[in-house]
Amino acid sequence: VGMATESVTLETKTGTLAGTLTVPASTGRRPLVIVIAGSGPTDRNGNSLGAPSGPESYRMLADSLSAHGIASLRYDKRGIGGSQSAMTRESALRFEMYADDAAAWVSQYRSDPRFSTLILVGHSEGSLLGMLAAQRARVDAFVTIAGPARRADVVLHEQLAAQLPPAFLAQSDSILASLVRGDTVANTPQILAALFRPSVQPYLISWFKYDGSTEIAKLKMPVLILQGTHDVQVRASEAELLAKAQPKATLAMVVGMNHVLKLTPPTMGEQLRFYTDPTVPLAPELVRALTLFIASIPSPK
Numbered sequence: 001v002g003m004a005t006e007s008v009t010l011e012t013k014t015g016t017l018a019g020t021l022t023v024p025a026s027t028g029r030r031p032l033v034i035v036i037a038g039s040g041p042t043d044r045n046g047n048s049l050g051a052p053s054g055p056e057s058y059r060m061l062a063d064s065l066s067a068h069g070i071a072s073l074r075y076d077k078r079g080i081g082g083s084q085s086a087m088t089r090e091s092a093l094r095f096e097m098y099a100d101d102a103a104a105w106v107s108q109y110r111s112d113p114r115f116s117t118l119i120l121v122g123h124s125e126g127s128l129l130g131m132l133a134a135q136r137a138r139v140d141a142f143v144t145i146a147g148p149a150r151r152a153d154v155v156l157h158e159q160l161a162a163q164l165p166p167a168f169l170a171q172s173d174s175i176l177a178s179l180v181r182g183d184t185v186a187n188t189p190q191i192l193a194a195l196f197r198p199s200v201q202p203y204l205i206s207w208f209k210y211d212g213s214t215e216i217a218k219l220k221m222p223v224l225i226l227q228g229t230h231d232v233q234v235r236a237s238e239a240e241l242l243a244k245a246q247p248k249a250t251l252a253m254v255v256g257m258n259h260v261l262k263l264t265p266p267t268m269g270e271q272l273r274f275y276t277d278p279t280v281p282l283a284p285e286l287v288r289a290l291t292l293f294i295a296s297i298p299s300p301k
Contacts, residue, residue, distance in 0.1 A: 003066040007082075008073070010105055017101060018082025019075030020044055023114065024066040031294050032115040033065055035074040036102050036133070038124030038146075043081045044074040046123075046260065055260040056278040058123075064282060068291040071115060073105060090199040095207040099132035106137035116299045121290075122147060124234065124259065131215035141222040141297045143290065144212070146234045146259055149241030151211040152204075153180055155234075168192065180208050212238070213245035223249035224293040226286060228257025232268045252289040261286055 002025035010017040024030060035058050040048060046061075047054025062072040077098060079087030088097070102120065109115060117140040122130025127147020134142045148155050153176045160172050168191055175185050175196050182205055188196040196204070216223065223246055227239030236253060243251040258264040262280045264271045274280055 003063075005062075008075075010075070010101070010108055012078070012086055012101060012104065014078070014088050015086030016083070017075055017078060017086050017105075018044075019073050019105070020062070021071070021073050022062040022066050023071045024069050026069050029114060029116040029299075031070045031117040031119060031297070032109055032112075033070060033072040033119045033121050033143075033294070034102065034105050034109070035061065035072060036098075036120065036122040036126030036130045037074075037077055038126050041080055042077070044076045049080060051276060053276045053278055055262060055275055055280070057261045057282065060282045061121075061261070061287075064287045065291070065294075068287075068294075070291065070294055073109065075101075075105065077101065091202055093203045095129070095203060095210070096132065099129045099136065102126075102129055102133035103137035106133065106139055110138060117141065117294070117297045119143060119294055119297065121145065123261075124148075125152075128152075128210055128212050128215060131212065131219065132210065134219055134221065135215070139221060140300055141224070141293070142219055143224045143226060143293065144216070144239075144242060145226040145261070145286075146228065146231055147212055147225075147238065147242065148234050149212040149216075149238045149245065151180075151208055153208045164191075172196075176208075179204050213241055216242050216246040216249070219246065222293070222297055224290070225249050225251045226254060226289060227252070228254045228259065228261070228283065228286075230256050230264055230266050230271070231259045232266075232271065233259040250293060252285075252293075254283050254285045254289070257283040257286060 005022045008021045045059040046057035058074045065072045076083040119141045120130045120139045121143040123145045127144040178185050184201045225242050256263045262274045263283045264274045
């Protein structure tokens, strides 16, 4: 199946966002998937800025969907790649801005005659953003891939507990507790400065207000929860919590899939090379579950 890719832009109050629209060559209207990237400096292809190479997970997803007659839009989030100009000062950045960006992309393509159903797909941190965006814009379905169910500060504490000496963990927990209350912290120890620098604290405060279980329960459209059993960044138990919060959702556990959507060995040490290898294909079961779900969504009247 042939496909056309076009560079597209979205104007926001603070600058332009850039993305890639992939449209399969077929007659008639087709579903459109909008992909929301995970945390960190992740670009529209699913690669980390600064790394010599990446897993190309989102680009592969676009190609796989296209082969099934499904269009997709993937975009650089503000401050990254082609969307660099849209970055505000770090201290002015809020979690909700990313959700507003996703909702604005939905609005831009909602009435495009080429597309039938519109599906938001949020990966990792993008999962929670997608849940918020799905409440703000009219989407026909929502898909979470490797999305946490619990608040980010709880997940962060667990990650830090595995890395920090007890004294620093206690300091980190006290900072987290403060941010959850909505209070910034003036003094952060050097070892924690990168994570809790003053300019990033308002963003963290805005992020810690939300948790996946609460937000997914609010969704009225069809929901698919996709999760890899070999994901060492977001555990399979998170997907089970999401499914409990939204009993109408479809839960698909992809055996052997890791956080960047590839089939890998179970441990982080063995998985590292998959984070930078663009030749490893996506987990086939991920694509199968996603395309089956999209095919089941009724077209809006």
